Amino acid sequence: MADEYCELCDLPRSQCIHGLPAPTPAAKPAARKTTSRPKPAKRVATTKTPARPRRWTPPEAFGPDILAVLREAGGELEAEDVFKRLEERMADVLLEADQERTPEGELRWRYAARRARQALIADGLMAKSRPGVWELADAGFASQ
Numbered sequence: 001m002a003d004e005y006c007e008l009c010d011l012p013r014s015q016c017i018h019g020l021p022a023p024t025p026a027a028k029p030a031a032r033k034t035t036s037r038p039k040p041a042k043r044v045a046t047t048k049t050p051a052r053p054r055r056w057t058p059p060e061a062f063g064p065d066i067l068a069v070l071r072e073a074g075g076e077l078e079a080e081d082v083f084k085r086l087e088e089r090m091a092d093v094l095l096e097a098d099q100e101r102t103p104e105g106e107l108r109w110r111y112a113a114r115r116a117r118q119a120l121i122a123d124g125l126m127a128k129s130r131p132g133v134w135e136l137a138d139a140g141f142a143s144q
């Protein structure tokens with residue numbers, strides 16, 4: 001019965017690390033073969049699917065009218081006046097959803113007009129002058 005317990009740790013030999021045979025060295029995992037899979041072919045649409053109807057007017061639609069309003073005003077105008085004239089000028093273009101408010105509380109069409117203004121400034125057609133004033137750049141006023 002003494003042979004059934006380990007002399008070093010007093011555990012049964014079946015549980016003791018001293019009574020178990022030495023573990024065989026673990027074999028290294030076989031190197032994975034990397035086979036490249038063929039890439040799926042790109043899907044090319046054979047027919048153009050119709051675009052979803054827009055819920056609100058995109059900023060690009062406001063650019064020409066903003067420039068026209070500023071030209072009529074002599075090249076510069078207070079932002080609120082631009083919005084009033086723009087709303088009158090684009091009444092037939094604005095969609096019903098343009099009158100909804102953004103999560104920040106601004107009318108969607110005004111937000112789109114401000115984004116259009118930023119694009120016009122980036123294109124060099126408008127100048128970023130005083131706060132609250134929208135102004136044509138010299139080149140934008142002369143060439144348009």
